[in-house]
Amino acid sequence: MKTKKYISLVVVLALLLTTLVGCGKESKTVDKGRKDEGQAVEQEIDSEQYLNLIMSAEPSTLDASKGADSYSNGILNNVLEPLTRLEEDKDLKNVLAPAGAEGWEHNEDGTVWTFKIRDAKWSDGEPVRAQDYEYGIKRTLKPDTAAPYAYLLAPIKNAAKVNSGELPVEELGVKSLDDKTLEITLESPTPYFLQLTYQRVMLPQRQDMVEKHGDKYGSEIDTLVYNGPFIISNWAHNSEMVLAKNENYWDADKVKLNNINVKILSDENAIYNSLANGSIDSTGVGKPEWIERFKGNKDLEQLEVINPxxxxxxxxxxxxxxxxxxxxxxxxxxxxxxxxxxxxxxxxxxxxxxxxxxxxxxxxxxxxxxxxxxxxxxxxxxxxxxxxxxxxxxxxxxxxxxxxxxxxxxxxxxxxxxxxxxxxxxxxxxxxxxxxxxxxxxxxxxxxxxxxxxxxxxxxxxxxxxxxxxxxxxxxxxxxxxxxxxxxxxxxxxxxxxxxxxxxxxxxxxxxxxxxxxxxxxxxxxxxxxxxPRSNVFKYKYVNGLGVTPFGTSGYKYGYTQGR
Incomplete structure (x- = not known):
């Protein structure tokens, strides 16, 4: 099992300067858009539902096993459906919610977990199966994948030995009992195990797509298939990525946004000017002078989040x-x-x-x-x-x-x-x-x-x-x-x-x-x-429903605009 790597402070400071997505609290007069809210919207939302956002770098890869950067992770959270999601209730408190798994249970000592995979489809119409989650986990731990975050799966039985090549992947404590039942056996009781079920290392992967595209898997949109709230409709490398609503998504009725246009832009001043002139809807801000400037803009809302x-x-x-x-x-x-x-x-x-x-x-x-x-x-x-x-x-x-x-x-x-x-x-x-x-x-x-x-x-x-x-x-x-x-x-x-x-x-x-x-x-x-470290995110007040907590994985799923 690979050892954890410490982070250069240079990298940390760079990550704090710009965040992948805009975040914000919802208006009290509208549907919160979160999982536990079912009330009707009191005021109509905008007829055109889209967001314009910024990424400050190109995702390294959208291969869930091989990527390690925050940019790819943010996109994957929106186009693939993990077993669970860490969502937010109306008080912005994290709640572990069913996602790809509609439910789960464990044995008396917490060493064997059984997940019931919900009825869902991939974006190409194929059914989502327990085998897709099993394959994704096993591929992440195979030594030749060289997954940088494989060590997070250490609690799974034989994970370390599989990752080091001492045991074949068939000995890993992960197996599909049938198309809708995934069983995961742990080395010992692990109280934080469910906190791993929404991580990229446990995302589902389609074996046919991985094997068809080989080393190109995750590098272009035609090498990918999606089971999350959105699909990638356009990827102009180092320029722009466009996400579109996934009509095959199991919870599509909750998804209001039709498009998210994500510009890839690294120059800080260009990013901040884009927010100032309204060409983007939200971004993280790291420079004190810009923070003060945006605080004075009555159309913007500031959100401060202490990072973990x-x-x-x-x-x-x-x-x-x-x-x-x-x-x-x-x-x-x-x-x-x-x-x-x-x-x-x-x-x-x-x-x-x-x-x-x-x-x-x-x-x-x-x-x-x-x-x-x-x-x-x-x-x-x-x-x-x-x-x-x-x-x-x-x-x-x-x-x-x-x-x-x-x-x-x-x-x-x-x-x-x-x-x-x-x-x-x-x-x-x-x-x-x-x-x-x-x-x-x-x-x-x-x-x-x-x-x-x-x-x-x-x-x-x-x-x-x-x-x-x-x-x-x-x-x-x-x-x-x-x-x-x-x-x-x-x-x-x-x-x-x-x-x-x-x-x-x-x-x-x-x-x-x-x-x-x-x-x-x-x-x-x-x-x-x-x-x-604390992040400062500024968003226009018409932006609602985006995830705000550092660990949250709801992403754009519940986002919408009202009064653009």
């Missing part, structure tokens, strides 16, 4: 200095997160005092509303970070004169943003800890190599959760993960994550997560979270 990601500094716990927990705590608490968010991130991002970011839930409740961020308590108890540093130096038997201490942070980029960031952090540490703080700038491949070899003291990265459960982030620090290479290990932490990964009771699982995060940040301070 965390920007953070991390310490080499094998380093002579940073092997001490009090030293690490001092460097974590010496960061003025409020000031950092305001000055460096222009007030867009949110100060982070926890590892698990907002927007991540345990069952139906957002984790951060249930668990206090550990660093807030640590800061309350330690008003003077420098005193903690001195205490740590004493424990190490080192000179306690902090002015004689030199520490280096390594950043994985040489561009101007990182240089500004490095200079700001340098000033912050020099003032708050009275040390000599140095910053070195290297290209990302060099940085990755240095981290892998343990040739650093402090590093800086970002990571986003891949599915909606705290374990998506907390598991990265298990001693056998290798994802964030701090050199740290803690037997109790490992035990807690292992227990949580199999605990089906939500309250008990929450206890495990809470204790694990406390060990990570309050007790050991292995990481120093800095900010949670």
């Amino acid at each position: 990601s965390t920007f953070f500094m991390f310490f080499n716990t094998q380093d002579e200095l940073f092997k001490n927990a009090n030293v690490r705590k001092a460097f974590s608490l010496a960061i003025d997160r409020e000031e950092l968010a305001d000055v460096i991130f222009h007030g867009i991002n949110v100060p982070a005092y926890g590892w698990v970011s907002p927007s991540i839930s345990v069952e139906d409740n957002e984790y951060r509303t249930l668990v206090e961020e550990p660093l807030k308590k640590l800061a309350e108890e330690n008003k003077d970070p420098k005193a903690l540093l001195v205490k740590g130096l004493e424990e190490l038997g080192m000179d306690t004169d902090t002015s004689k201490l030199t520490v280096k942070m390594t950043l994985g980029s040489t561009d101007q943003w990182f240089r500004t960031y490095g200079e700001y952090v340098q000033q912050m540490y020099n003032e708050n800890l009275g040390i000599n703080f140095e910053v070195e700038f290297v290209e990302w491949p060099v940085f990755s190599s240095m981290v892998e070899k343990g040739e650093f003291q402090i590093g800086y990265m970002a990571w986003g959760a891949e599915f909606n459960d705290p374990i998506s982030l907390l598991s990265l620090l298990k001693s056998d993960s290798g994802a964030i290479q701090t050199g740290w290990s803690n037997a109790r932490y490992d035990e807690l994550i292992s227990l949580a990964s199999k605990e089906m009771d939500a309250e008990k699982r929450l206890e495990y997560y809470t204790e694990a995060e406390k060990i990570l940040l309050y007790d050991e301070s292995v990481l120093a979270p800095t900010v949670y």
